[in-house]
Amino acid sequence: MIQYIHNKRQPIINGIESGVELMGLRTFKGGVHPYDGKELSKDKPIRELIPQGDMVFPLSQHIGAPATSCVSVGDSVLRGQKIADAGGFVSAPIYSSVSGTVKAIEPRRVATGDMVNSIIIENDGKFIETGFERCDDYTSLSNDEIIKKIQNAGIVGMGGAGFPTHVKLSPNNPEKIEFIIANCAECEPYLTSDYRSMVEEPEKLITGMKIILQLFPKAKGLLGIEDNKKDVIDAMQKLVANEPRIEVVPLLTKYPQGGERQLIKACTDREINSKMLPADAGCIVDNVATINAIYTAIVEGKPVMDRIFTLTGDAIKDPCNYRICIGTNCNEILEQAGGFAKDPVKIISGGPMMGFSVMDTDLPTTKTSGALLCLTIDEVSKYETTACINCGRCVEACPENLIPSRLSKFSDHGEKDEFEKWYGLECIECGSCSFACPARKPLAQAIKTMKKQILADKRKK
Numbered sequence: 001m002i003q004y005i006h007n008k009r010q011p012i013i014n015g016i017e018s019g020v021e022l023m024g025l026r027t028f029k030g031g032v033h034p035y036d037g038k039e040l041s042k043d044k045p046i047r048e049l050i051p052q053g054d055m056v057f058p059l060s061q062h063i064g065a066p067a068t069s070c071v072s073v074g075d076s077v078l079r080g081q082k083i084a085d086a087g088g089f090v091s092a093p094i095y096s097s098v099s100g101t102v103k104a105i106e107p108r109r110v111a112t113g114d115m116v117n118s119i120i121i122e123n124d125g126k127f128i129e130t131g132f133e134r135c136d137d138y139t140s141l142s143n144d145e146i147i148k149k150i151q152n153a154g155i156v157g158m159g160g161a162g163f164p165t166h167v168k169l170s171p172n173n174p175e176k177i178e179f180i181i182a183n184c185a186e187c188e189p190y191l192t193s194d195y196r197s198m199v200e201e202p203e204k205l206i207t208g209m210k211i212i213l214q215l216f217p218k219a220k221g222l223l224g225i226e227d228n229k230k231d232v233i234d235a236m237q238k239l240v241a242n243e244p245r246i247e248v249v250p251l252l253t254k255y256p257q258g259g260e261r262q263l264i265k266a267c268t269d270r271e272i273n274s275k276m277l278p279a280d281a282g283c284i285v286d287n288v289a290t291i292n293a294i295y296t297a298i299v300e301g302k303p304v305m306d307r308i309f310t311l312t313g314d315a316i317k318d319p320c321n322y323r324i325c326i327g328t329n330c331n332e333i334l335e336q337a338g339g340f341a342k343d344p345v346k347i348i349s350g351g352p353m354m355g356f357s358v359m360d361t362d363l364p365t366t367k368t369s370g371a372l373l374c375l376t377i378d379e380v381s382k383y384e385t386t387a388c389i390n391c392g393r394c395v396e397a398c399p400e401n402l403i404p405s406r407l408s409k410f411s412d413h414g415e416k417d418e419f420e421k422w423y424g425l426e427c428i429e430c431g432s433c434s435f436a437c438p439a440r441k442p443l444a445q446a447i448k449t450m451k452k453q454i455l456a457d458k459r460k461k
């Protein structure tokens with residue numbers, strides 16, 4: 001069993017101390033070490049995937065108000081043309097990634113299982129673009145101009161959260177922001193899209209970080225990278241050698257190291273809870289794909305149209321990383337990749353710890369779709385749940401210092417008050433407790449269900 005070295009703190013940046021430290025690498029307390037499966041796709045260079053079929057653009061692919069369509073059935077559109085306006089400040093516009101004709105505006109199923117109103121575009125296969133205005137000297141832009149460009153480009157948290165980036169970069173007290181943390185951990189097993197981006201296009205991440213730092217003159221940029229990406233750590237350290245405001249922070253490889261709270265703790269020794277924003281602790285956290293999108297929007301003048309996507313799992317004939325046009329159907333990605341080598345038993349949109357299990361691959365990709373994972377074994381249903389043996393492993397694994405066994409009991413018995421009293425709302429739904437439990441109890445699922453009910457009750461009030 002790993003012994004964490006609590007209370008051993010090493011001074012790092014400007015007197016800020018690290019969180020828990022193990023073998024010279026910064027990390028957080030708790031977490032688990034699942035099989036990472038990254039060897040299937042990590043050495044596969046990014047391939048361009050040219051979609052041929054219809055494209056589907058759900059109007060809600062971010063946190064906040066859904067976007068509102070600004071095109072009608074029958075309209076011709078170009079690649080890079082806005083097809084939906086933001087539905088408010090906490091929202092984001094949507095752009096077509098192909099040229100073609102609007103075929104329908106109707107509900108379509110997305111990876112979460114919900115039916116979401118979507119714009120369907122018949123792809124003409126020509127990819128005729130609108131004009132894009134480059135800006136090589138971004139230092140000439142004012143803060144307002146940068147934020148406006150990010151907002152207009154439709155950038156949202158592309159690591160899965162989908163929170164509009166212009167909102168995140170407009171905190172109440174910008175002068176109090178001390179750290180911009182790039183989440184380069186990619187701690188979810190199997191996912192390699194961020195890794196390939198950092199190997200193949202590292203300058204996008206560094207320039208994107210410099211653009212964000214321009215907004216926050218007092219802040220330092222930290223690239224938090226897990227030590228299973230030693231080549232990236234070395235390459236980034238060389239690239240930032242003459243960048244006094246950017247530092248590489250090597251992190252212990254451990255799930256959920258890329259969780260926002262865990263990353264902040266590991267990089268700065270600061271802590272936030274469910275009632276706080278990272279900005280309350282002087283931090284802003286963005287993942288690799290989001291920072292790359294900032295580079296693309298500001299320097300190349302292009303809105304969010306494409307993203308890097310990992311198609312992987314032992315059921316896939318040729319696991320790989322693709323640059324996809326957002327809106328491409330997962331079936332088309334599967335087809336172009338050569339399909340299945342074996343029949344999949346479990347298909348997950350995203351990673352195995354926090355992704356969504358899906359029944360069907362007839363799904364559109366969105367700004368937050370990072371992967372499709374197809375497995376021949378369902379690890380969860382393979383084993384039967386047995387009684388709790390009070391081993392405490394779930395407690396040890398929980399990065400939020402919760403008692404998952406107890407919280408799950410409260411959930412089973414509908415004891416909402418007790419659940420709240422024992423800090424159940426602090427759960428980040430990482431799944432570490434379920435993974436660690438030898439009795440195979442679906443702890444995280446039970447806790448997540450209770451959390452949903454309590455938050456729904458609070459919204460009603």
Ligand code: SF4
Nearest residue numbers: 398427428430431433
């Ligand atoms: S209780 Fe929540 S935060 Fe703790 S390990 Fe389980 S899922 Fe993660």
Ligand code: SF4
Nearest residue numbers: 388389391392394437
């Ligand atoms: S890990 Fe499972 S068996 Fe062990 S205490 Fe937690 S719920 Fe019980």
